[in-house]
Amino acid sequence: MKLKNKWPKYYKKDVVTHYCPGCGHGIVHRLVAELMEELDVGKRAICVNPAGCAVLAYKYFDIDMLESAHGRGTAMATGIKRARPDLFVFTYQGDGDLSAIGTAETIHSANRGEHISVIFINNAVYGMTGGQMAPTTLLGMKTTTTPSGRNPGYDGYPLHITDVVATFPGVIYAERVAVDGPAGIQKTKRAIRNAFQTQIDGLGYSIVEVLSACPTNWKMTPAQSFKWITEVMTTEFPLGVLADRRKKG
Amino acid sequence: MADMTEKATKKGRVVVKIEMCKGCNLCIEYCKRKVLRSSEELNSMGYHPAEPDEQMQCNACMLCALVCPELAIEVYDE
Numbered sequence: 081m082k083l084k085n086k087w088p089k090y091y092k093k094d095v096v097t098h099y100c101p102g103c104g105h106g107i108v109h110r111l112v113a114e115l116m117e118e119l120d121v122g123k124r125a126i127c128v129n130p131a132g133c134a135v136l137a138y139k140y141f142d143i144d145m146l147e148s149a150h151g152r153g154t155a156m157a158t159g160i161k162r163a164r165p166d167l168f169v170f171t172y173q174g175d176g177d178l179s180a181i182g183t184a185e186t187i188h189s190a191n192r193g194e195h196i197s198v199i200f201i202n203n204a205v206y207g208m209t210g211g212q213m214a215p216t217t218l219l220g221m222k223t224t225t226t227p228s229g230r231n232p233g234y235d236g237y238p239l240h241i242t243d244v245v246a247t248f249p250g251v252i253y254a255e256r257v258a259v260d261g262p263a264g265i266q267k268t269k270r271a272i273r274n275a276f277q278t279q280i281d282g283l284g285y286s287i288v289e290v291l292s293a294c295p296t297n298w299k300m301t302p303a304q305s306f307k308w309i310t311e312v313m314t315t316e317f318p319l320g321v322l323a324d325r326r327k328k329g
Numbered sequence: 330m331a332d333m334t335e336k337a338t339k340k341g342r343v344v345v346k347i348e349m350c351k352g353c354n355l356c357i358e359y360c361k362r363k364v365l366r367s368s369e370e371l372n373s374m375g376y377h378p379a380e381p382d383e384q385m386q387c388n389a390c391m392l393c394a395l396v397c398p399e400l401a402i403e404v405y406d407e
Binding site: 081082083084085087088091094096097099100101102103104105106107110261262265266295301302303306 | 342346
């Protein structure tokens with residue numbers, strides 16, 4: 081009997097995360113750790129953490145990590161990449177971090193076409209602080225600050241920030257994927273691989289939006305929340321490649 | 330759908346690390362051959378971990394390990 085799934089080299093050994101049962105972060109963490117091993121960038125990688133549930137990601141990845149102020153991940157990654165272009169720099173941010181408080185940094189780093197990769201975990205709520213409405217919250221979705229559902233007249237509409245940055249010529253690769261089952265997880269891995277490869281090839285900015293489950297704040301079981309992503313969330317945030325300018329170079 | 334009465338053509342073995350499992354039951358949901366079930370015992374974190382039930386049915390397809398957010402599942406094949 082041979083072990084088929086070896087522990088990823090750049091994931092700390094036998095660590096138990098602080099995430100809730102069924103959280104998508106654990107899955108994406110594993111994919112990132114596996115890809116750093118497969119693409120052989122772990123030794124020169126620096127990850128910039130967000131404020132949010134993934135704030136403690138440095139406890140799980142066995143690479144160099146830096147903690148940014150809330151929302152300023154891509155600004156910090158810009159500085160690191162410009163000072164040390166030989167390093168592999170990526171940010172790992174949530175929707176409250178990237179698309180709310182960090183909107184300016186996100187948009188301008190993308191517009192400048194910085195040579196960084198961005199992993200954007202979208203779970204449609206502020207997970208860490210207890211499930212308040214985020215800019216990405218779906219219309220009619222109940223959160224602690226929209227107890228009767230998000231009302232567009234009062235709360236506005238869901239923000240599609242990846243669609244916004246995908247229109248910039250400096251953004252080389254942008255894709256939206258979902259962690260909603262085995263097939264979705266494999267597509268997520270492929271998307272993050274493309275994003276990382278874009279940076280390794282020195283082409284420019286890449287962003288992957290991952291629709292990820294938050295069973296605790298959605299008040300669902302993990303299996304229900306995966307189904308909810310497939311059936312409801314992807315109607316508001318359609319999956320697919322939003323920009324691919326790799327061929328034009 | 331695989332015939333559940335027959336033995337798996339390819340033999341695998343699944344091991345759940347009890348102390349790392351948070352009982353999200355995603356592996357149970359996505360296992361096509363219904364190898365896993367939720368344990369009645371609690372682990373030290375207070376969760377009901379997954380445990381192998383029909384170990385002989387496992388064909389090492391890796392779906393359980395793929396969806397596990399905690400890397401708590403090890404899959405072996407022959």
